[in-house]
Amino acid sequence: QLQLQESGPGLVEPSETLSLTCTVSGGSINSYTYYWAWIRQSPGKGLEWIASISYSGIPYYNPSLKSRVAISVDTSANRFSLDLTSVTAADSALYYCAAQGGATRLAWFDPWGQGTLVTVSS
Amino acid sequence: EIVLTQSPGTLSLSPGERATLSCRASQTISSNSLAWYQQKPGQAPRLLIYGASSRATGIPDRFSVSGSGTDFTLTISRLEPEDFAMYYCQQYGNSFTFGGGTNVEIK
Numbered sequence: 065q066l067q068l069q070e071s072g073p074g075l076v077e078p079s080e081t082l083s084l085t086c087t088v089s090g091g092s093i094n095s096y097t098y099y100w101a102w103i104r105q106s107p108g109k110g111l112e113w114i115a116s117i118s119y120s121g122i123p124y125y126n127p128s129l130k131s132r133v134a135i136s137v138d139t140s141a142n143r144f145s146l147d148l149t150s151v152t153a154a155d156s157a158l159y160y161c162a163a164q165g166g167a168t169r170l171a172w173f174d175p176w177g178q179g180t181l182v183t184v185s186s
Numbered sequence: 187e188i189v190l191t192q193s194p195g196t197l198s199l200s201p202g203e204r205a206t207l208s209c210r211a212s213q214t215i216s217s218n219s220l221a222w223y224q225q226k227p228g229q230a231p232r233l234l235i236y237g238a239s240s241r242a243t244g245i246p247d248r249f250s251v252s253g254s255g256t257d258f259t260l261t262i263s264r265l266e267p268e269d270f271a272m273y274y275c276q277q278y279g280n281s282f283t284f285g286g287g288t289n290v291e292i293k
Contacts, residue, residue, distance in 0.1 A: 110287065112284070126281070160231075170219060173223075173231075173233065173276070174233035175233070
């Protein structure tokens with residue numbers, strides 16, 4: 065059974081870079097069955113897709129965040145990561161990683177990690 | 187960007203009643219590329235239905251969907267105590283967007 069677990073700092077200073085990692089267990093991140101995604105949730109913006117990456121490492125980004133986001137895969141550690149630069153208070157949110165089913169770039173999200181709360185503040 | 191509008195914002199019902207949740211898209215969603223999620227406080231969203239009508243593993247058949255194009259409905263035939271939660275629709279036909287959610291609360 066596929067499981068995902070986010071990790072990263074809970075507090076980031078404004079203008080700094082937010083870095084999160086999602087460790088995958090119960091399956092290989094190399095599997096062609098899945099794409100891998102980051103999604104965030106905040107009271108102001110609701111659920112917002114941030115980025116996805118294919119099993120072969122091809123990234124896809126939300127156009128509204130593309131200039132500040134990078135997603136990558138570490139196949140040796142069975143994990144994928146998110147970097148969000150120049151953060152502001154508006155980036156404070158609960159960040160989830162998730163697998164995308166359907167073996168295609170456009171698919172539903174299942175399962176999700178439990179989420180990690182990130183606050184941007186000095 | 188496809189905007190998804192869910193209604194009502196809050197649905198107050200009693201256990202055993204039928205719940206009808208609406209998700210309307212700002213443009214046609216291709217190939218019925220719509221999913222529904224349930225989220226309880228302190229938990230991540232859980233996939234209920236994808237491909238507009240396929241239930242995820244372990245999801246009981248009291249959850250069903252209907253609709254196509256721009257208008258979709260999630261129906262819970264008889265509410266169980268564990269069904270009171272937030273529900274979100276999500277489209278994946280053109281990038282990804284989520285609706286604002288419907289809160290199904292106990293009346």
